[in-house]
Amino acid sequence: MSSGAILLTGATGFLGRRLCRELLVASEADVHCLLRDSDTAPASERLRRVAPARSRRLIAVPGDLTAPLLGLTPDRYDELATTVNAVYHCAASVNLAAAYGRTAPVNVSGTERLLTLLDRRAELGRPPARLHFVSSAGVFVTALATGTITVSEGTVPTRATAGPSGYLLSKADAEQRVDQALDRGTDITIHRPGIITGDSATGATSPDTDLLGCLLRAAVALHSIPVGPGHLPMETVDTVARGIVRLSQTAPRGSVFHLTRPVRIDVPFIALQRAGYPLLPVPEAGWYHQVWQHAWEPEVYPAYVVSTASGLTEHTAPRLPVIDSTATYAAARSVGIDAPPLDAPYFDRLVANLIAAGALLPP
Numbered sequence: 454m455s456s457g458a459i460l461l462t463g464a465t466g467f468l469g470r471r472l473c474r475e476l477l478v479a480s481e482a483d484v485h486c487l488l489r490d491s492d493t494a495p496a497s498e499r500l501r502r503v504a505p506a507r508s509r510r511l512i513a514v515p516g517d518l519t520a521p522l523l524g525l526t527p528d529r530y531d532e533l534a535t536t537v538n539a540v541y542h543c544a545a546s547v548n549l550a551a552a553y554g555r556t557a558p559v560n561v562s563g564t565e566r567l568l569t570l571l572d573r574r575a576e577l578g579r580p581p582a583r584l585h586f587v588s589s590a591g592v593f594v595t596a597l598a599t600g601t602i603t604v605s606e607g608t609v610p611t612r613a614t615a616g617p618s619g620y621l622l623s624k625a626d627a628e629q630r631v632d633q634a635l636d637r638g639t640d641i642t643i644h645r646p647g648i649i650t651g652d653s654a655t656g657a658t659s660p661d662t663d664l665l666g667c668l669l670r671a672a673v674a675l676h677s678i679p680v681g682p683g684h685l686p687m688e689t690v691d692t693v694a695r696g697i698v699r700l701s702q703t704a705p706r707g708s709v710f711h712l713t714r715p716v717r718i719d720v721p722f723i724a725l726q727r728a729g730y731p732l733l734p735v736p737e738a739g740w741y742h743q744v745w746q747h748a749w750e751p752e753v754y755p756a757y758v759v760s761t762a763s764g765l766t767e768h769t770a771p772r773l774p775v776i777d778s779t780a781t782y783a784a785a786r787s788v789g790i791d792a793p794p795l796d797a798p799y800f801d802r803l804v805a806n807l808i809a810a811g812a813l814l815p816p
């Protein structure tokens with residue numbers, strides 16, 4: 454990795470914390486973390502609480518993606534534009550239930566502001582910096598309806614492939630802005646994870662935001678699990694973070710990566726049965742119908758939101774395209790990343806963690 458400084462957004466988030474750790478390990482660069490704060494002291498304190506280790510290379514930058522100049526003074530903005538030669542843009546408003554107008558200021562305008570920072574760097578006569586943009590495989594949730602059965606790294610998302618969720622529409626619009634910048638010659642790589650779930654070794658996750666955790670919680674509340682041929686696209690948070698950092702070190706400009714693997718729908722849910730929950734297997738479409746009918750229950754509502762974002766209607770299960778990630782995982786293996794299996798022992802660790810965190814009532 455080149456020797457200049459790094460700017461990381463979203464360092465306090467589920468994926469961002471892990472990215473922060475990987476960046477410290479994989480480089481010797483200072484890592485400037487843009488945190489949504491108005492002053493240095495609270496930002497530094499927040500960073501200290503989430504940081505993987507005490508490091509003088511971690512620098513808190515109080516700011517805001519929704520504010521002009523990222524909420525920085527003109528001097529601090531220019532200082533950042535001058536010193537930072539890689540931007541890892543992980544921050545987002547990740548709220549599948551929010552309207553487009555709520556998510557776009559962070560997800561679309563925030564991405565535009567980071568592209569403007571790179572332009573400012575060029576104006577200041579510095580060599581080009583690279584943006585590593587964390588998008589989402591969710592920008593393809595309704596690709597089947599547009600006639601796309603298999604989505605490869607080269608497939609371009611549109612508003613039609615992103616489905617009805619304001620969040621995913623804003624991620625698709627952000628990708629469009631990134632594509633336009635690529636056309637202008639900006640140096641960018643794009644990373645599209647699927648569902649990001651718990652650590653591969655410990656199962657530790659973010660119980661409130663893990664989308665798979667939402668589906669598992671609904672299964673416990675409904676006393677049933679979905680079975681069938683469907684798949685969910687997912688990857689563990691540590692593999693996604695390591696993948697983004699390691700792949701970005703050697704990837705040519707314009708590379709796109711799909712850090713997500715298909716897991717048969719029943720595999721994570723059967724872990725609930727092994728943990729001792731008495732749950733009835735139900736064909737996938739029928740299970741989603743139950744989610745729809747019980748959407749008003751607090752334990753089911755988050756699963757309803759996740760499913761409607763994926764095109765759920767009252768009588769159909771979400772129909773997801775195949776996310777082809779063959780090229781990404783081949784590239785990952787070539788840089789020494791061997792993604793651990795997403796198998797029964799892994800999902801047992803995930804369920805045990807959700808129980809320990811209080812996200813699932815014990816069986």
Ligand SMILES: NC(=O)c1ccc[n+]([C@@H]2O[C@H](COP(=O)([O-])OP(=O)(O)OC[C@H]3O[C@@H](n4cnc5c(N)ncnc54)[C@H](OP(=O)(O)O)[C@@H]3O)[C@@H](O)[C@H]2O)c1
Nearest residue numbers: 463465466467468489517518543544545589646647648649
């Ligand atoms: N989670 C998934 O399953 C998933 C799947 C596919 C793609 N992704 C993508 O992966 C990335 C990380 O997701 P995550 O689940 O880790 O999200 P998360 O835990 O909700 O973290 C979001 C981060 O963005 C920051 N942020 C929000 N608004 C901001 C603003 N106005 N200015 C500066 N920072 C702001 C948050 O800071 P605060 O601490 O101040 O709130 C937080 O650090 C996102 O780009 C998301 O779209 C996530």
